[in-house]
Amino acid sequence: MLREVLDAFQPVSLNVYLDCTLGAGGHASELASAHPEMHTLLGIDLDPTAHSIAEPRIRAAAGGRPELATRLLRGNYRDLRPLLATVSNPPPHPNGILMDLGVSSMQASGSEARIDTAERGFSFMREGPLDMRMDPTAALSAEEVLNTWSEAELGRIIRDYGEEKLWKVVARRIVQTREVEPIRTTQQLVKAVGYTQLGGGKGKGKGGGKGVHPATRTFQALRIAVNDELRKLEQALPDAIAALAPGGRLAVISFHSLEDRLVKHAFLRAAGRPTPEDEHRTYGPDKFAFLEELDAAKVADLVTRKPVLPSDAETAANPRARSAKLRVLQKLG
Ligand SMILES: C[S@@+](CC[C@H](N)C(=O)[O-])C[C@H]1O[C@@H](n2cnc3c(N)ncnc32)[C@H](O)[C@@H]1O
Missing domain, CATH: 3.40.50.150 (Vaccinia Virus protein VP39)
Structure with a gap:
């Protein structure tokens, strides 16, 4: 712009x-x-x-x-x-x-700053730790949100900040996954919520808007919550x-x-x-x-x-x- x-x-x-x-x-x-x-x-x-x-x-x-x-x-x-x-x-x-x-x-592509997105976990396209803090000295990271917040709180941010229609399903899957092992990386999260079953990559599938990967909404929700x-x-x-x-x-x-x-x-x-x-x-x-x-x-x-x-x-x-x-x-x- x-x-x-x-x-x-x-x-x-x-x-x-x-x-x-x-x-x-x-x-x-x-x-x-x-x-x-x-x-x-x-x-x-x-x-x-x-x-x-x-x-x-x-x-x-x-x-x-x-x-x-x-x-x-x-x-x-x-x-x-x-x-x-x-x-x-x-x-x-x-x-x-x-x-x-x-x-x-x-923060998103790493191209200009030579900081790989993977280091900050902003993109679901690349494997990396789930950090998402824009201020690297801030206390709260996406990993902490995912592994310590209640299912209700996760659901609330995924619904309100991600505008994800399937927020209940996504929050449930996150909690089920972390009960087995903590979610620490972007790809673990993508896998945990089973995006292909949410219509990921299929354009207009249930819960997926045209041309938008459904993971976008959960990542957006986490980023907004982490950075308030x-x-x-x-x-x-x-x-x-x-x-x-x-x-x-x-x-x-x-x-x-x-x-x-x-x-x-x-x-x-x-x-x-x-x-x-x-x-x-x-x-x-x-x-x-x-x-x-x-x-x-x-x-x-x-x-x-x-x-x-x-x-x-x-x-x-x-x-x-x-x-x-x-x-x-x-x-x-
Ligand atoms: C989209 S970029 C700006 C790009 C810039 N207009 C340019 O032309 O290069 C947004 C920037 O805002 C910073 N930012 C995000 N939230 C902020 C906040 N609450 N206070 C200060 N900076 C913030 C981010 O760290 C990022 O560098």
Whole structure:
């Protein structure tokens, strides 16, 4: 979604840019070169490998512009407010903020970072330990979830985070398998839940959507649970909107419907167009705190009424992009 992100920020004077999910610095470096007015580039990522890869890329893109100050911050975008406070006093107000959710190429394919996916267990396609922590120092791993959480808890995450219709079957099979021996690797998990019997590889089989391997949903559920992704997003969205400078834009790329729903509702709320309460699914302990954080008064305009989808060329070149959705909001001037 590079072209689409460049277009989203094109009309903005991007003096201060904040990338909440720096990754390999692809978007950040392209934006730095497309916006010669940029004087401060702030990049957050909780994966330490991101910074070492992104930094030289950004430096190269901004070649010959010594005035561009770059601050790469290791941390969680959930802590956006305190992280910005470490940059300056008062904290900077970015003119553009990007959140590119999901797994980066370095976590998913290993191609850019030379970290093999197998080491982190993000992909069911490759054998590897079931880790899935985006922050390698975090305490909870997928292995712990699989081997210690109750069948009910497993069922809940596979249903709610994986949107797996056969969540009961999958949770049962995980528990039956771990009673014999602990589940420690990606292939053990794939085998344990018997994906071929769930319609895996057969396109539209029961429990399998067209073109989606059924294992995708259980792996997605585990990744979301291990990294507590939805709650973090829920906490970060109001703070990102509040941090924006007047006229600044927030662009969010999500990769599944649960994230997109949170983004959509936060944006509608900020644009003074509340949606019916029964449509809200929230993940924090306090059900509506997320929405209350967003002032009911209008503070922003929707730039995208419907999400922007990747081009056919992009999905052909990168199948992982097929579920991407971009939403953009502009703070009132
Ligand atoms: C899809 S990648 C970003 C790719 C980046 N836009 C690029 O062009 O190279 C997502 C990144 O967000 C990071 N990430 C995920 N959750 C995070 C969080 N809660 N806080 C900070 N970074 C996070 C991941 O470690 C990963 O590097």
